Amino acid sequence: MKSANNNKKCPICKKSAEVKFQPFCSKRCADIDLGRWLKGSYVIPTEEAHTPEESDESDY
Ligand SMILES: [Zn+2]
Structure with a gap:
């Protein structure tokens, strides 16, 4: 088998x-x-501000 997901x-x-x-x-x-x-469906107040990976966004 080969890796079909690649x-x-x-x-x-x-x-x-x-x-x-x-x-x-x-x-x-x-x-x-x-x-x-999410923005198209409904609004979440500040859900993303609580993500533990916020440091990941700094290398954007
Ligand atoms: Zn991509």
Whole structure:
């Protein structure tokens, strides 16, 4: 068998998708997509401000 998950492309930045974050390449892109539908669906006050990975955003 071959790794079938490696040929997918991230819908956000078009890089190769990471199996761990598929169909995205990274948590950042997953968050971007998540943020899009969250804003489109309903508003969460400051949910994202409580994420423990906020240091991850500083390398943006
Ligand atoms: Zn991406």
